[in-house]
Amino acid sequence: xxxxxxxCILKDRAVDQKTDGQQNIxxxxxxxxxxxxNILDIxxxxxxxxxxxxxxxxxxxxLLNILPVVLTKVIDSITxxxxxxxxxxxxxxxxQNAREELKIIIGLIxxxxxxxxxxxxxxxxxxxxxxxxxxxxxxxxxPAKANSFYQACMMHTECYMYRxxxxxxxxxxxxKQFDYFAKIKQDTLNSCQADIVTLAKYTRRTENTFDVFNxxxxxxxxxxxxxxxxNENGLSFNMNVLExxxxxxxxxxxxxxxxxxxxxxxxRSKKQCVDFVLADVGYELFADFILAEYIIEKGFAxxxxxxxxxxxxxxxxxxxxxxxxxxxxxxxxxxxxxxLVGNKFLQFMDEGKFxxxxxxxxxxxxxxxxxxxxxxxxxxxxxxxxxxxxxKGDVNYRKLLSDVSWQSTQDMKTCSGAVVPNSFCTxxxxxxxxxxxxxxxxxxxxxxxxxxxxxxGSYGTIQFVLGTGEYGY
Ligand SMILES: O=P(O)(O)OC[C@H]1O[C@](O)(CO)[C@@H](O)[C@@H]1O
Numbered sequence: 001x002x003x004x005x006x007x008c009i010l011k012d013r014a015v016d017q018k019t020d021g022q023q024n025i026x027x028x029x030x031x032x033x034x035x036x037x038n039i040l041d042i043x044x045x046x047x048x049x050x051x052x053x054x055x056x057x058x059x060x061x062x063l064l065n066i067l068p069v070v071l072t073k074v075i076d077s078i079t080x081x082x083x084x085x086x087x088x089x090x091x092x093x094x095x096q097n098a099r100e101e102l103k104i105i106i107g108l109i110x111x112x113x114x115x116x117x118x119x120x121x122x123x124x125x126x127x128x129x130x131x132x133x134x135x136x137x138x139x140x141x142x143p144a145k146a147n148s149f150y151q152a153c154m155m156h157t158e159c160y161m162y163r164x165x166x167x168x169x170x171x172x173x174x175x176k177q178f179d180y181f182a183k184i185k186q187d188t189l190n191s192c193q194a195d196i197v198t199l200a201k202y203t204r205r206t207e208n209t210f211d212v213f214n215x216x217x218x219x220x221x222x223x224x225x226x227x228x229x230x231n232e233n234g235l236s237f238n239m240n241v242l243e244x245x246x247x248x249x250x251x252x253x254x255x256x257x258x259x260x261x262x263x264x265x266x267x268r269s270k271k272q273c274v275d276f277v278l279a280d281v282g283y284e285l286f287a288d289f290i291l292a293e294y295i296i297e298k299g300f301a302x303x304x305x306x307x308x309x310x311x312x313x314x315x316x317x318x319x320x321x322x323x324x325x326x327x328x329x330x331x332x333x334x335x336x337x338x339x340l341v342g343n344k345f346l347q348f349m350d351e352g353k354f355x356x357x358x359x360x361x362x363x364x365x366x367x368x369x370x371x372x373x374x375x376x377x378x379x380x381x382x383x384x385x386x387x388x389x390x391x392k393g394d395v396n397y398r399k400l401l402s403d404v405s406w407q408s409t410q411d412m413k414t415c416s417g418a419v420v421p422n423s424f425c426t427x428x429x430x431x432x433x434x435x436x437x438x439x440x441x442x443x444x445x446x447x448x449x450x451x452x453x454x455x456x457g458s459y460g461t462i463q464f465v466l467g468t469g470e471y472g473y
Contacts, residue, residue, distance in 0.1 A: 037119040037150045044405045044433055049146075049153035050398070058433050058455045059154035063116070067161055070315060071113040074165065074180045075106055081183075090174040098174040105175065108168045112161065119150040122160050127171035130310075131361035134375065135163065138366050154432075155395075155403035158314070159366040166311040166364075179319065181312045188282035188316055189329065196286045196330075200341045202242055203290050208298045213264075214257040216291050217427065221460045222248065223287035224279055224393050224429045253446075254437050256425070256464040263388050263423045263464065264300035266473065272301040275386040277363065278308050278323070279393025280316040285326055288392065289345055289354075296353045301387055305355045310364050314395055323356055357382065368402035370417035380420065385471045389424040394431040400424075406436045408443035413465050422467035429460040437463055 034041065034055060043056040052063035078085065082102050090098030115123075122139050125132040139147060139160075146152050152160075169175045179185075199219065206212050219242070264274075274295055276288060292304035308320045318326075327349065330342025348354040362376035369391075373380045383389055391400060400416045412426075415436040433454045435443070446453040453459050467473045 039150065046405055046407060048405055049155075050403050050405060050433060051146075051152065051154050052150045052157065059157075060150075062154070063149060063157065067158065068113055068117055071109055071116070071161075071165070073184075075109050075113075077183060078102060078106055078109075078180060085175070085178060089178055094174060101172045101175055105168045105172065109165065112164055112168075116149045116157075116161060119148045121148045122152070122156075123164070125164075125167055127167055129167055129170060131163075131365060134361070134365060153403050155368075155398055156366045158395075159364070162313055163311070163364060163366075170311070179312050179321065181315050185281045185316055185322055188280070189326065192283035192286075193335075195283050197335045197338050198242060199283075199286065199290060200335075200338045203294075204337070204341075206294060206297075210258060210261050213261050213294065213298075214255075216294055217257045217260070217462055218249075218252065218255075220287045220291045220392075221252065221427050221429065221462055223284040224427065224457075224460070251459045252462065253435070253442060253459055254461040254463050257462055259464040259466070260388070260425050260462070263425075263466070263473065264295065266387070267299075269472075270302060272387045273303045273305055273385070274301040275357070275383045275389045276304055276306045277389065277391045277396055278306055278318045279396060281318045281322045281326065282316065284392070285318050285323070286330070289330075291390075292354060293345070293348070296348065303353055303355055305357045305382075305386075307357045307360065307363060310359050310361050313364055317393075317395070320356060320359065367399075368417075369396075369399050369419045370402070372419065384421055386420075386422055387473045389420060389422065391424060391426045392428070394428055397426050397428040398432055398434055400426060401434055401436060403434065405433060408435050408438040409440055410436045412437045412463050416465060419465075420467075421470040422473040423465065424467075425462065425464040427460075427462055429457045430454050431457050435461065437461070 033039070038053070039055045039060065040053060041055045044050055044054045044059070048054075050057065050059045052060040054060060082099065086095045086098040086102060114120075122142075124136045124139065129135065142152065142156070146156075149157050149161075165180075169178050169180070172178075203216070206216070274292070276292060278285065278288060288306070292306070295301050295304055306323060308318045308323045310320070312319060327342060327346055331339055331346050333339045333342060345354060349356075360376055360379045362372060362379050365375065367375050391397065400412075400419060402415075402417070404415070406415045416424075430453070435454065446459070450456070450458075
């Protein structure tokens with residue numbers, strides 16, 4: 001029963017004093033923390049790496065509030081599901097051993113979280129990681145002041161965290177195949193069924209016109225808005241993109257769809273290939289399949305080659321297993337029309353029209369994409385003859401731009417460097433404080449109306465860079 005009158009006021013005042021006190025304590029703690037970890041109370045300076053080193057940056061907010069929560073949720077889900085996990089992945093006679101392994105893994109994740117929250121330096125990889133040398137060399141080459149969670153480039157910090165997290169199961173005996181994000185990715189797919197069924201129906205009769213292509217690109221753009229690694233409550237929110245796609249043109253800050261259309265209309269040879277570097281599962285992956293279907297059926301390419309991640313990545317990024325499971329899910333769906341579409345995509349796989357690219361750990365490394373030629377020459381050779389490379393999502397966009405806070409009006413070609421000789425495009429909703437290619441004044445206009453515009457996912461870009469033509473495109 002709440003105390004009425006005088007008592008209530010006293011209580012409120014007591015609460016206020018306590019709250020003020022708490023705020024003061026928090027302020028002192030924050031300032032001690034900032035002093036201890038050399039945090040500068042500024043925004044990210046222009047032409048610098050995104051980094052939690054800058055207190056007024058989204059990177060700082062993300063490292064303080066998002067990444068620790070990702071690790072905590074993994075620990076909680078492993079703890080809750082440990083019996084299910086050990087029976088799923090370990091032979092009966094080794095269930096107890098797997099349980100022991102799980103306990104060790106939880107301990108390792110807890111330590112990773114502690115290291116992250118106390119700005120410890122990145123640790124070498126010492127297990128059977130296929131990309132161990134690449135990672136350890138990369139970390140050894142980092143300047144001493146840029147090889148810890150708060151001081152490093154944010155992309156290095158995030159990639160390190162997700163790659164280190166995976167190394168704990170990768171180096172286990174019984175749990176190598178365990179994907180600790182599998183449930184959240186399955187929830188993502190389940191939560192967007194209605195949108196997927198709608199999009200499947202909506203795209204069954206499409207004309208070979210720029211207007212249709214432009215709309216498909218916009219649908220694909222808005223399909224990238226879900227991002228569970230940042231969504232505090234962990235539930236995916238799904239806008240019905242078809243309703244919103246026309247209503248959100250004002251939120252597409254750059255739309256170079258026509259340049260992409262012109263690139264695809266170049267008909268050089270019968271064996272033209274388009275490479276698709278994927279981002280998230282669920283509605284986004286389905287929208288990617290729909291765009292790829294259009295590219296194949298309108299004769300823009302003989303093959304669309306999809307690049308998925310070699311390990312669980314940024315919570316909902318698509319792994320090879322997610323890719324294969326999604327096609328199976330679609331082909332067996334209770335909605336007859338969707339199952340037809342799913343079986344059509346499986347047939348495209350059989351016919352070589354759709355292809356899952358060979359595994360490359362480049363996409364789950366820390367390197368910016370302009371290093372592809374030196375870091376993964378095999379991948380570079382694979383994609384350099386492609387008619388167009390489509391980079392989906394914010395992580396790929398950031399790696400194209402080396403995770404640097406460029407002048408917003410700087411052109412994409414300059415910011416991305418010589419990534420690949422052929423043409424490429426990006427389809428991305430802004431979820432980090434990086435953007436390039438904006439018209440003069442746009443950045444300032446958006447800053448004045450919405451301080452979160454760069455990180456909310458409410459604004460997007462469709463950008464294109466013309467290839468050198470060295471290999472035909
Ligand atoms: O799934 P996408 O579009 O690549 O976006 C992932 C983005 O979300 C975050 O994980 C959290 O904001 C960023 O670090 C990252 O760039």
